[in-house]
Amino acid sequence: MGVVRAAGYIGVSAGPGTRVYFLPDDPRVPRTALDPVALARTLLSATGLIGRSPRRLVTGYFEHHGAPCRESEHQVVAGLPGGDAAEVDFDSLGRIAAVRVTARR
Known part of the structure; x- marks a missing residue:
């Protein structure tokens, strides 16, 4: 898609x-709008289905939704609609290790 x-x-x-x-x-x-509540499930399910670069999948997902993101060696951080933020950590093999969504205060 x-x-x-x-x-x-x-x-x-x-x-x-x-x-x-x-x-x-x-x-x-x-x-479909980016849903912070379903974000972890969406990214992990897509990674399992596609089976390619999890990092590229994550950055492509955020790009698709117009969410600005920045990358470091083991993490992608994206700004979500409404001021929330998403952090996606990767392990040493490049797999998704954790997904956190931080609500604005």
Whole structure:
């Protein structure tokens, strides 16, 4: 969805071991907003499904949502809507080790 900038998809079985995905091509389809409460689950689920660079997945997710982020060797910190912040830590193998969301005070 990110590559084609689709707002969502519908996946259906097309045969044994085969799926077809339909992507909407209508600017009226609303985009899902970044949800700080579901952030950890979203990032960990996506990493498990995609199985590639967790760091690139995390930075791409924040870029997709227009959340400014900064990176250090083992962490990505992003500014979230409403002034909250998200910190994503990576272990020495590049896996997501922790996700924290800090609410503004």
